[in-house]
Amino acid sequence: MIMVEPISLTVLATSIVGFVFTTASTTVVQKATEATLEKIKTLANMVRERLKSNPQVVTELEKESDEDKDLETIRFYLESELRQNKDFREDVQRLYDEINQALENEGEGSNIMNVYGGKAYQQNQNKGKIYNADQITINEK
Structure with missing residues (x-):
């Protein structure tokens, strides 16, 4: 049995909500291939x-404006569904990974950042590691 770290599901849910349900990704979506759009x-x-x-x-x-949407509510319930349903989680993760890989290959994936409740979640490279903490010090050689 594969155990998913809790923060991984938080980051996944946050990224999906930020990417799929806001206009922040409009530029990326406009440049995506038809297969990626699907x-x-x-x-x-x-x-x-x-x-x-x-x-x-x-x-x-259903709210038109991103500013009017309570993205934290959407993220909370999505994360809950991801935790409770393994098949759904695996399907969503697989598709999300495919989209990220396609955008990376198309040169459109680079920096995703979402802030909820004063916490920022940032992914600088779709192929890179995801770091999440109150303070991060990275010394890679």
Whole structure:
């Protein structure tokens, strides 16, 4: 049995919400290939389908402006679903990884940062390591 670190699911949920449900990714999406766009749509639909029974999430997703959306609510319930359903988690992770790899290959993946509740989650390279802490000191040689 593979144990997923709790922070990994938090980062995954945060990245998906920031990328799929905000306009922050508009530039990247405009330059993505048709195949990658289909994967992004599929990921968005998978998440919407999974969360559609939650009226709080539906209300937030229906809001037009990113500023009006409570992204933390969406992230919280998505992370909860990822924790509770292994098949869903694996499908979402696989598709998210495929999208990241495709964007990296297309030269569009570089820096993703989302801030929720005063905590910043940043991924500088889609192929790189993900570091998450209150303070990070990295000394790689």
